[in-house]
Amino acid sequence: MNALSFDADAPPQGTSVLEAASARWLTALDRIERTTVADPAIRVLQRGIRSLPLGDVRDLLRGRPLGHPLHPVLVQVPIGCWLSAAVLDVVPGAQHAATTLTAVGLVGVAPAAIAGWVDWADLPPEQARVGLAHAVSNGVAVGCYALSLTARLRGRPLKGRLWSWGGLTAVALTGALGGHVAYRQAVGAHPAT
Numbered sequence: 001m002n003a004l005s006f007d008a009d010a011p012p013q014g015t016s017v018l019e020a021a022s023a024r025w026l027t028a029l030d031r032i033e034r035t036t037v038a039d040p041a042i043r044v045l046q047r048g049i050r051s052l053p054l055g056d057v058r059d060l061l062r063g064r065p066l067g068h069p070l071h072p073v074l075v076q077v078p079i080g081c082w083l084s085a086a087v088l089d090v091v092p093g094a095q096h097a098a099t100t101l102t103a104v105g106l107v108g109v110a111p112a113a114i115a116g117w118v119d120w121a122d123l124p125p126e127q128a129r130v131g132l133a134h135a136v137s138n139g140v141a142v143g144c145y146a147l148s149l150t151a152r153l154r155g156r157p158l159k160g161r162l163w164s165w166g167g168l169t170a171v172a173l174t175g176a177l178g179g180h181v182a183y184r185q186a187v188g189a190h191p192a193t
Contacts, residue, residue: 049121077108134177141170
């Protein structure tokens with residue numbers, strides 16, 4: 001091809017930085033949705049989760065009494081705690097409070113994750129693929145916050161703050177992935193890229 005050939009992954013000339021970033025993000029999501037490499041594992045995990053004898057608890061975890069999924073409600077605890085900890089990390093003398101919020105956020109992960117996995121077990125393949133990426137990035141975030149808490153409790157506040165900020169970055173990514181799953185579920189598709 002010549003030097004003027006079209007690069008399908010490059011944003012059109014004249015687009016803003018935000019438009020270019022959005023186009024790249026949606027292209028990446030589209031690739032995740034179309035990648036079938038994890039499908040055998042996804043099918044096994046989904047069947048396994050659906051086969052758990054949860055009885056009426058399954059409806060509670062799926063949020064039926066609320067009329068909407070429970071997972072987005074429950075994630076507010078870890079996200080809120082961790083965002084608040086990041087704010088307190090820059091406030092002199094607030095390190096103890098930041099450590100407490102980091103720990104409470106970690107405790108809040110379990111109910112949110114359980115509700116999320118129950119919802120994920122019923123997703124169609126495209127959403128389940130992005131949902132799996134969401135779960136992996138959640139694991140990275142939880143790992144960062146566990147290391148942050150460990151460092152804080154061992155008297156290494158700077159190291160704790162660094163792990164916390166890394167965790168918050170992973171939370172931003174995982175939130176964007178989770179939002180895409182929810183949006184795609186509600187609307188059925190994202191705009192063409």
